[in-house]
Structure formats: C-alpha cells, structure tokens
Amino acid sequence: MGGRPLELVVRDTAADPERAAAAVEELAGLGVAAVAGEYHSVVARAAAARADALGLPFLCSSAVLDALTEQPTQHVARLAPPQSRGWQRYADFLLGAGHRRIAVAAQPSVYWTSGTRILRDHLAPRGGTVIELDMSALTPTAVCDALVDHGATALLLLVGHPEPAVPIVKSVRRDQRLADIMLGAPAGQPEFAEWAALLGDDGAAIPFLRYLPERLTPLGTRVDTALREQLAAAPSFVAFEGYDTIAVLAEALRSHGTDRARTAASWPRVAVEGTRGRIRFSRTPGISVWQWAGTPIQVVDRDPTAPDRFRILQAG
8 A cells, every 4th residue: 555565464352352352452562553343242342442442443344232332432433333223224124014022032242132122112112012031041942932922923033143043943943833923133143154054944034134235336246246256155244344344444544644543533534435335434323433324224034935045125
C-alpha cells in the first residue's frame, strides 16, 4: 500500500473472551495499526473493551450485541447490524407468519439473554408471547413436552451448534405431536455447511438471519465467483463480512496512514464500495460504536426440496 508491504498478523481467540482480550493486548504490543474480526458477540465485546482501553482501532466484522462497549467510543466500528435491528426484523417475520406463542430454547449467555429480551419487548405490544425454556435444565425430549404443554407454535434455537442445537432439532422433528411447529434460529446456525451435513432434510425450513442483499454489488459478484472457486462451495455471508472488513481497513490506512489515532478518527469519514453496498459509519441511537447503518438483512431458510439451496423469506 503506497509502496509499503502490509503484514497480516493472526491470533485465534478460540471463542474465549479472556483469550480475545489477551490477543488484543499482544497485538497492541507488537505495534499493529489496527485489529479486526471476531464472530462471537461476547468475545468481540471483550476484544472491543481492551482495544478501546489501549486506544487501538478495532473494526468488528460479525458480532451484533448492541452494547459492544460499555461506554461510547471513538475507537471501535462495526459492519454487522446491531442485534436489536436484526432480531426485531425476525420478530416481525414471526408475526407475519401467524406465530403468537413463541418458545425459546436458550442457554445462559449475555447474547441469548439479550436476544430473548429483544424478542419479548418487540412481540409483547403486538400480541406475542415468549416462553423461555432453560436448556441448562432440560433435555431435548423435555423440550418437546414443554412445547406441547405451552401450546407454542414456534421454537427458536438460542443455543450453541452443534450441541445442543442438533439434538433438539432431531427430537422435535421426530415428535408427531409437533408436526406443525416452526423451528427457527435467528442467530444463523443453519447458514453453515456443518448444519446441513449433520441434519440433512431435518435442517431445512428453519428460518434464520443473514446479512446479504438480494443482489450483490459488482465487487460482491466478483468476490463471490472467486470464493466459490477456492471453496468449491457457496460462501457464507460471514465471508462477505470478512472481505468488507479488509476493504474498509485498506481504505482507512491508505487515506489516513497507520497512526492509530488518525485511523480511529477516520471511521466517520470512510466511504467504501463493499460487496454488499456502500459502507459508511455513523452514530446510531443506543449504540456505543461507529455503526454501518445500511447493513442488509434477510430472513432465509434452507429449501426443503433442496437443502443446499437457500430461500429468501423476507428482505430489507
């Protein structure tokens, strides 16, 4: 860039908040210009907090927790939409499909607790009810019994993948009492190839959120083609989040240099044509970081007639 080589230094957080904070600390000590990435929201929050404390620019690719940092910060920007925006959209999809009694099978986690609250707050004024099923106390078979007892018409999987998500899906699919219940996974577990490999036809028709437009930009189309050739499969939406992360960082460093303070100050001035649209960061009410407000959101599922193909159920 500008005649100078860039070095990409990679550290694996292993989905662990403490390892994420330690990785940011290490990278800062190595003199990196900025940090980027992270898929898991709780882990990203730990990384963002440490980066902010060190004055290190952090571009978050995929994590969605609204409260990515405790206090407003100039150092952190995010490409993924806030959880409240995406999950409210998902709640509207549920209502549009006629679901008013919605059960959530949830594990203890800040992320799942936040998601449950967003769903309840959005559904309650519109006649919807959220029934919480504590997966730290229930087996998949007990979940089926609880769904029958509560008269739920939809079950949302707010749990880890593959355990216990896969056993829950298998139990529900095999319970004749629940033949008409809708399974959902707003966090996006069915996006990944492992889901289809483990569940086959049982993993289809489970709506989830993904962050793609109905049509990719010209850049996105080229990236899609290149990734398909490398992967021998269709890339997930997370791949496009990753590419856009690199595109944004490259523009920030190209335009403003490698000084950390200047890079952080550039977030509101960045304008980049990404794979999914034009990326600009702004302040969003209730969000503590610089936010791309135009992230596209879809509700999709795997087509029951061809589980390797995705159907767009709602877009916007």
